[in-house]
Amino acid sequence: MLETLTQHITNRLGKLPDNIDLVLPHFEAVITKRGDLLLQPGEVCKHVYFIVEGCLQVFVTDKNGNESTREFYIEDQWATDIFGFQNQIPSAEYIRCTEPCKLLRIHYESFQKLANVVPQFAAIYKQILEVSYNNTVYRVNTLTSMDALERIKWMMENKPKIMARLSSKLIASYLGISAETLTRLKSKI
Amino acid sequence: MLETLTQHITNRLGKLPDNIDLVLPHFEAVITKRGDLLLQPGEVCKHVYFIVEGCLQVFVTDKNGNESTREFYIEDQWATDIFGFQNQIPSAEYIRCTEPCKLLRIHYESFQKLANVVPQFAAIYKQILEVSYNNTVYRVNTLTSMDALERIKWMMENKPKIMARLSSKLIASYLGISAETLTRLKSKI
């Protein structure tokens, strides 16, 4: 599994950093089942997860227990509750495996150490932070400026893999609509 | 105006950095009128703005021309379209002064130079990026998991200054509802 991570780092930096051996030992393999929870509200998020295989759903629940998905992460991506992680404060979110997963996780202390000691690691973190922020900004703008049908079309164009891979219920929870509305509107396209 | 920025930097770093004189000369004062646009969709965002006095609205428009506000920024905050700025690509957003403003702006080239040369500047940027990302994550979660009334209450508790300062129309555009709905629901609290 570490080869996947090595490849990911190489791709991001353009070359294999010579200090890669400082980085890899800090990662621990985790094998999960479908439905496993990696984080629950109130819990302090101790890890950042790199996805070798599988899919993670980051979500919250409302007063009625309905789930709203903030983001899905798949192969070659990183998932965590960044703010809770960086500040080591209780999270408001769940992280769940939507399918059996092969993950590599790095603990808070290791992460901070690498970020301070290995400039390439800090650089990758900054890259990911900027892209994540941008994605979330985009998401706010789609949620406030598009109706349900437009958001569905947006997702089909911009997240076709996610759209094809996950159940309607999960997709609907990402789009901020009910599963029934998703079914009905899809037939109008 | 530069004193305000100096104070801001001191507050964030805990002390006045000794290389502050490397930083300040890169900032240029901008005085605006109510309604002035600092950025329009399609334009490449060349500056980051520090608000000494006033309020900036970052928003998009939908197919009908309705405005959706992504964020309001007030005194002692920074505003820009970070992704468009960092990648120097055309923006999708507007930035507008909701009132006459006193701003300090820093140009893209200067910003990159300082981020590379002055570690404290890079640190503040990282801080702001993390907090901005967190705010936006929170915003996605409120937009998808709360109804209009809950979002209004959330805003009254979490953004009371913004709520008191801006018109209903602007508040509504931030909450993702019409101004009429805001009026009606406010009377139910």
Added chain:
DNA sequence: CCCAACTCTTGATAAATGTCAAGAGTTTAA
């Protein structure tokens, strides 16, 4: 200081989306 332009509120109505229910199809885990 004044008036045109904006703002807030309220009503009537329309449109979008949610909720509940039920049946057929599909998947999963023992």
Added chain:
DNA sequence: TTAAACTCTTGACATTTATCAAGAGTTGGG
């Protein structure tokens, strides 16, 4: 392999929110 648990779709209906309109109040730039 099979039963139980999900999933998808559709219908009927309820609820939320938007839209359009109009009048009273407020404001800010000349």
